[in-house]
Amino acid sequence: MDSMTLFIASLAVSCIGALASVLLIKADNAAKTAGCLIGAVAAVLSFVAGIQAVLGDVTSVDTIVFFPFAHFQLLLNQLSGLFVALISVLAFAGSIYGLNYFDEYPGKKGRAGFFFNTFVASMMLVITADNVFWFLVAFELMSLTSYFLVVIEENENSIHGGWLYFVIAHVGFVLIMASFLTMTNFAGGSFAFADFRATQFSPVVASVCFVLAFFGFGAKAGIIPLHGWLPKAHPEAPSNVSALMSGGMIKIGIFGILKVGLDLLSASGVQVWWGLMVMVFGAISSVLGVAFALQEHDIKRLLAYHSVENIGIILLGVGASMAAMALNSVGIAVLALMAALYHTFNHAMFKGELFLGAGALLYSTGTRNMEKMGGLFRRMPATAICFLVGALAISAIPPFNGFVSEWFTYQSLFNAAMQGDKAVMIVAVFAAVALAITGALAVTCFVKAYGVSFASAPRSEAAANAKEVPAPMVFAQGLLAAICVVLGIGAPVIAPMLVDVAASVLHPYGGVFAAEGMELMNQYSGAATSTPAIAIALVVLVGLACGYRKLKTVGKVQKSQPWACGYAPNEHMPVVATTFASEVSWFMQPLYTLRDRCTAVCWSIAHFFQKLIGVAEAVEPVPDKVLVDAPHKGVEKLADLATKLEGGNYSIYICYIVAALVVFLMLAVQMG
Amino acid sequence: MNNIVLAVLQGVVVMAVAPFFSGLGRVIRAKMHNRRGPSIMQDYRDLTKLFARPESQSEDASFALRIMPPLFFAVAFMLAMGLPLFTAQSPIPVFGDAITIMYSLALARFFFALCGVDSSNAYAGIGGVRELLMSVLIEPSMLLALFAAALVCGSTDIATMGQHIMTGAIDAPVAVILAGIAFAIACYMELGKLPFDQAEAEQELQEGPLAELSGPSLAMAKLAMSMKQVLVVAWFCAIFVPWGEPATVGAAAVLGAVIFLVKCLIDFVVCGVIENSCSRSRFKVLGNQTWAVVGIAVLAFVFVVVGV
Numbered sequence: 001m002d003s004m005t006l007f008i009a010s011l012a013v014s015c016i017g018a019l020a021s022v023l024l025i026k027a028d029n030a031a032k033t034a035g036c037l038i039g040a041v042a043a044v045l046s047f048v049a050g051i052q053a054v055l056g057d058v059t060s061v062d063t064i065v066f067f068p069f070a071h072f073q074l075l076l077n078q079l080s081g082l083f084v085a086l087i088s089v090l091a092f093a094g095s096i097y098g099l100n101y102f103d104e105y106p107g108k109k110g111r112a113g114f115f116f117n118t119f120v121a122s123m124m125l126v127i128t129a130d131n132v133f134w135f136l137v138a139f140e141l142m143s144l145t146s147y148f149l150v151v152i153e154e155n156e157n158s159i160h161g162g163w164l165y166f167v168i169a170h171v172g173f174v175l176i177m178a179s180f181l182t183m184t185n186f187a188g189g190s191f192a193f194a195d196f197r198a199t200q201f202s203p204v205v206a207s208v209c210f211v212l213a214f215f216g217f218g219a220k221a222g223i224i225p226l227h228g229w230l231p232k233a234h235p236e237a238p239s240n241v242s243a244l245m246s247g248g249m250i251k252i253g254i255f256g257i258l259k260v261g262l263d264l265l266s267a268s269g270v271q272v273w274w275g276l277m278v279m280v281f282g283a284i285s286s287v288l289g290v291a292f293a294l295q296e297h298d299i300k301r302l303l304a305y306h307s308v309e310n311i312g313i314i315l316l317g318v319g320a321s322m323a324a325m326a327l328n329s330v331g332i333a334v335l336a337l338m339a340a341l342y343h344t345f346n347h348a349m350f351k352g353e354l355f356l357g358a359g360a361l362l363y364s365t366g367t368r369n370m371e372k373m374g375g376l377f378r379r380m381p382a383t384a385i386c387f388l389v390g391a392l393a394i395s396a397i398p399p400f401n402g403f404v405s406e407w408f409t410y411q412s413l414f415n416a417a418m419q420g421d422k423a424v425m426i427v428a429v430f431a432a433v434a435l436a437i438t439g440a441l442a443v444t445c446f447v448k449a450y451g452v453s454f455a456s457a458p459r460s461e462a463a464a465n466a467k468e469v470p471a472p473m474v475f476a477q478g479l480l481a482a483i484c485v486v487l488g489i490g491a492p493v494i495a496p497m498l499v500d501v502a503a504s505v506l507h508p509y510g511g512v513f514a515a516e517g518m519e520l521m522n523q524y525s526g527a528a529t530s531t532p533a534i535a536i537a538l539v540v541l542v543g544l545a546c547g548y549r550k551l552k553t554v555g556k557v558q559k560s561q562p563w564a565c566g567y568a569p570n571e572h573m574p575v576v577a578t579t580f581a582s583e584v585s586w587f588m589q590p591l592y593t594l595r596d597r598c599t600a601v602c603w604s605i606a607h608f609f610q611k612l613i614g615v616a617e618a619v620e621p622v623p624d625k626v627l628v629d630a631p632h633k634g635v636e637k638l639a640d641l642a643t644k645l646e647g648g649n650y651s652i653y654i655c656y657i658v659a660a661l662v663v664f665l666m667l668a669v670q671m672g
Numbered sequence: 673m674n675n676i677v678l679a680v681l682q683g684v685v686v687m688a689v690a691p692f693f694s695g696l697g698r699v700i701r702a703k704m705h706n707r708r709g710p711s712i713m714q715d716y717r718d719l720t721k722l723f724a725r726p727e728s729q730s731e732d733a734s735f736a737l738r739i740m741p742p743l744f745f746a747v748a749f750m751l752a753m754g755l756p757l758f759t760a761q762s763p764i765p766v767f768g769d770a771i772t773i774m775y776s777l778a779l780a781r782f783f784f785a786l787c788g789v790d791s792s793n794a795y796a797g798i799g800g801v802r803e804l805l806m807s808v809l810i811e812p813s814m815l816l817a818l819f820a821a822a823l824v825c826g827s828t829d830i831a832t833m834g835q836h837i838m839t840g841a842i843d844a845p846v847a848v849i850l851a852g853i854a855f856a857i858a859c860y861m862e863l864g865k866l867p868f869d870q871a872e873a874e875q876e877l878q879e880g881p882l883a884e885l886s887g888p889s890l891a892m893a894k895l896a897m898s899m900k901q902v903l904v905v906a907w908f909c910a911i912f913v914p915w916g917e918p919a920t921v922g923a924a925a926v927l928g929a930v931i932f933l934v935k936c937l938i939d940f941v942v943c944g945v946i947e948n949s950c951s952r953s954r955f956k957v958l959g960n961q962t963w964a965v966v967g968i969a970v971l972a973f974v975f976v977v978v979g980v
Contacts, residue, residue: 375732377734377735377736378734384734392779392782395778395782396775396778397778397779397782398772398775398776398779403775406775407769407771407772407775410771410828411771411828414819414822414823414828417819417823418823418826422977425823425977426977429816429819429820429823429973432815432816432819433812433815433816433819436774436811436812436814436816437808437811437812439774439775439778439811440778440804440807440808440811440812441808443778443781443782443785443804443807444785444801444804444805444807444808446782447782447785447786447789447800447804450786451736451785451786451789451790451797451800452789454734455732455733455734455736455786455789455790455792456732456733456789456790456791456792456797457732457792518766519766522828525827525828525829526827526829526832527769527771527827527829527832528765528766528769528829529766529769529771529772530766533766533767534750534766534767534772534776537746537750537753537767538743538746538747538750541742541745541746541749541750542739542742542743542746545741545742545743545746545892546742548888549741549742549888549889549892552723552724552888553726553727553887553888554724554725554726554727554887555726557727557728557729558727558728558729559728559729559730559731560728560729560730560731561730561731562730562731562732562791562792562793562796562884563793563795563883563884564793564794569792569793573792573793573794574732574789574792574793574794574797575788575789575794575797575798575800575801579797579798579801580801583798583801583802583805584805586956586959587805587808587809587958587959
């Protein structure tokens with residue numbers, strides 16, 4: 001089957017899943033099982049479709065559904081195929097995970113199943129839509145369905161977070177719409193993306209459209225300073241939905257920036273300053289995102305802030321690609337875009353894994369507060385190992401996947417800096433420094449996240465009695481963790497595939513190779529690394545060292561209490577999340593002041609909307625007063641008059657009738 | 673094949689000489705304090721003794737504490753195989769890329785700090801946190817210095833950078849010198865010496881996470897730490913002081929090894945003298961001191977941009 005047939009089939013299956021959940025809404029468990037299993041089937045179908053497209057099976061659809069002015073156009077090319085595949089993996093893991101996890105929401109499982117399936121389907125539509133109208137419809141649908149998932153708990157925090165999310169999503173929506181409609185205007189009134197691609201916009205129009213789209217999609221992606229909703233909204237959703245939102249939905253922001261900047265405006269040419277702007281915002285988002293994450297003790301909020309960081313890292317690659325493209329270094333642009341796409345996929349996998357892990361912690365201990373965890377490695381070993389893989393991957397530790405994409409990001413920033421443009425050089429090098437700070441902070445943050453939750457002794461009764469989560473949840477986590485390992489060690493195979501995808505976006509360009517044998521290469525500088533070689537070396541050397549230690553160890557390893565200066569050690573002595581936070585704030589207090597300012601940006605937008613509602617409430621009755629109230633009052637006066645005439649007395653009515661008869665008789669006589 | 677042999681040889685030599693150089697530091701300190709001090713072979717004796725001891729471990733600890741010493745050792749050995757130590761070429765170039773080295777060290781650091789948290793010992797945990805925060809302060813200036821030098825040399829591959837600087841075929845010599853200075857200071861901080869840190873006797877600092885280790889595990893971790901110190905010095909030498917190393921892999925590598933050891937000796941003596949001439953600064957004010965390194969690195973980069 002061709003990729004489009006499969007893709008449409010998956011959309012249909014998603015809709016069936018959503019319907020089934022609604023129809024079975026009275027039977028809570030049946031609705032959940034139906035929603036999750038059908039959702040998993042849809043995800044498998046769309047994954048196959050996406051991979052087919054990535055491998056070159058580019059397909060499209062163009063029919064008329066409902067609206068003759070806007071054709072229902074879908075395009076499944078290599079780029080959209082990659083994003084479809086990415087979201088499918090998360091949707092699959094999320095559905096399997098949901099089989100048990102949705103049990104946390106009794107009475108709302110049918111609702112969760114419905115919105116989960118529609119959310120996935122709407123994301124798929126956004127990615128493949130090739131027409132402004134349908135793109136915007138799907139985009140709005142995506143925001144709405146995810147909003148309902150965020151507020152599913154219906155408590156104060158979720159409604160608060162949901163509201164902020166709702167507002168920012170729509171601010172972004174307006175900017176995106178403005179950008180697209182501007183393009184429509186200059187492209188002869190067409191809504192088809194194909195016509196945008198063919199139109200050569202003037203540099204000013206192109207820049208305006210790009211900037212609008214950058215901030216519009218940036219609000220969706222959570223770039224600083226438009227990130228405030230992310231740590232409020234993502235943690236409130238069910239954890240498998242958080243995984244989909246953080247791993248999948250915010251990537252649509254990246255997808256949109258790529259689509260507008262490098263695809264729709266391709267005929268107009270990329271400008272250097274776009275790349276610089278993207279890199280600057282990327283650098284700021286990456287450093288601040290991770291710095292803010294370090295202060296959190298709510299594990300899901302910590303992960304949400306890390307999404308801001310990783311979006312920043314992806315934008316560094318995107319920006320380097322744009323700058324290189326503008327400087328006519330297509331090969332380097334391809335390499336940089338490949339790095340960005342690789343990191344996009346990687347982040348989806350490890351962030352998905354980490355959110356599922358956080359969900360498992362919440363499921364077993366009933367809290368998101370890391371201070372109340374501890375010692376969970378012994379109690380939940382499978383979750384712990386998967387979480388550790390995710391933590392190592394997101395900290396860009398070799399040989400995991402995060403390292404591969406960050407290595408390529410460094411290399412492309414380096415090469416972009418070598419292109420002879422001083423401005424690009426300065427921005428690219430400072431972007432690389434930002435990436436180094438980010439890397440060091442991310443290691444700190446994930447030693448904290450893993451160490452405080454899983455290591456040392458349990459600090460609460462809930463943690464002491466925690467049990468490993470059910471098999472489907474372990475399976476979903478294990479799947480994503482395994483993908484992280486495969487994407488890391490298998491990088492020499494995967495990088496060339498992504499080079500093809502990147503090259504397909506930036507016009508066919510065949511001269512780039514990112515890997516040779518077991519080596520990952522930067523052909524422009526001769527630098528090379530190799531994750532398989534690192535993995536082999538580490539396994540062999542660790543094996544030898546462990547063997548030697550075993551040989552040397554006399555007798556059994558004794559267990560003893562940790563040393564505590566002669567006091568009896570207790571579970572509150574080891575470091576906790578606050579320890580990290582307070583040590584860090586010695587060096588980074590100004591950043592946290594900044595954080596509060598940035599969060600205030602989102603809130604001020606939300607307050608603005610609240611005020612707008614107030615104004616609307618004041619304005620809304622005005623037309624009513626003029627149009628409805630005036631006739632209404634007139635009628636009432638008439639009625640008052642009428643009551644005076646009719647007293648409800650039969651004799652008076654008879655008098656009226658007699659009087660009327662007399663009058664008519666007299667009239668008849670006169671006329672006769 | 674020659675390359676693999678040389679790589680393993682490099683690893684073994686670094687492993688063999690590492691306790692000598694860490695012992696050297698102790699000897700210099702004793703001499704400057706007018707004490708007789710330990711023999712230069714003391715660290716070898718310590719390791720032999722520890723390897724023969726039985727092991728005890730914190731009851732709360734999990735696998736992170738068990739895996740750390742072998743893993744730390746493995747990372748150090750791997751880097752010793754990849755750096756261009758005895759020749760101007762790297763025996764295994766895929767381990768000899770500047771960014772790969774930085775992130776491999778991060779792997780070791782991740783488990784080093786995690787081991788401290790995992791041991792359930794309050795001091796070990798704090799030691800781990802501080803080790804991580806030190807790296808946050810050091811890594812940016814390290815990377816900026818590296819990038820400044822790499823931009824002049826055209827690659828982030830250590831051997832290529834060294835060869836460019838050795839032949840003198842560079843456009844911005846001033847920038848390279850400044851980058852070298854910044855990188856040297858950053859490396860010195862990475863060594864964990866005064867005034868920034870003190871590897872011995874300070875529970876909450878660099879050796880903090882080792883508090884709950886004992887016997888062969890402690891020996892292995894100590895060996896790995898001293899290997900890392902040699903490697904950091906070697907990293908600096910391979911880029912900024914590459915002179916004297918033979919150009920190709922072969923029998924001349926023996927001569928290269930001697931030159932390498934002499935360079936290390938000089939560096940460690942200099943570091944030892946600096947270390948014992950200053951007092952320890954408080955951890956809280958470290959942030960202010962690292963600005964100087966950032967400043968030098970930025971200056972180096974400015975010279976790269978200007979092309980001097």
